[in-house]
Amino acid sequence: MKGLFSVLLLIASNMFMTLAWYGHLKFKDLKWFQHVGFVGVVMISWGIALFEYFLQVPANRLGYKGYGGPFSMFELKVIAEVISLTVFTIFTLVFFKNETFRFNHVIGFAFLILAVFFIFKK
Secondary structure (H helix, E strand, O other), X not given: OHHHHHHHHHHXXXXXXXXXXXXXXXXXXXXXXXXXXXXXXXXXHHHHHHHHHHHXXXXXXXXXXXXXXXXXXXXXXHHHHHHHHHHHHHHHHHHOOOOOOOHHHHHHHHHHHHHHHHHHOO
């Protein structure tokens, strides 16, 4: 159960992370956001990223074997990276219609799946 809860927290944290890191690229279409300077954009992104940390840290703590979870640190990191790229891909395809998902991206994801396989192989 800790493993599932850890993964769900990682998914939620990555949603905030993606919004913080890339959302400002889409927010430029909002009228009020057009006049926000660089420092303002950084501060808004940090504010959003704070919620990422509120979820990421407990996710790693719950999932880590040293605290009774099922995952090693390597496994947690690979899970987080796969979730991160999945959330990013969905975010990009939904909010940035000018971006395309190409075959080379599919191949890259296939290699990530292989990475997960080899990291979890005992």
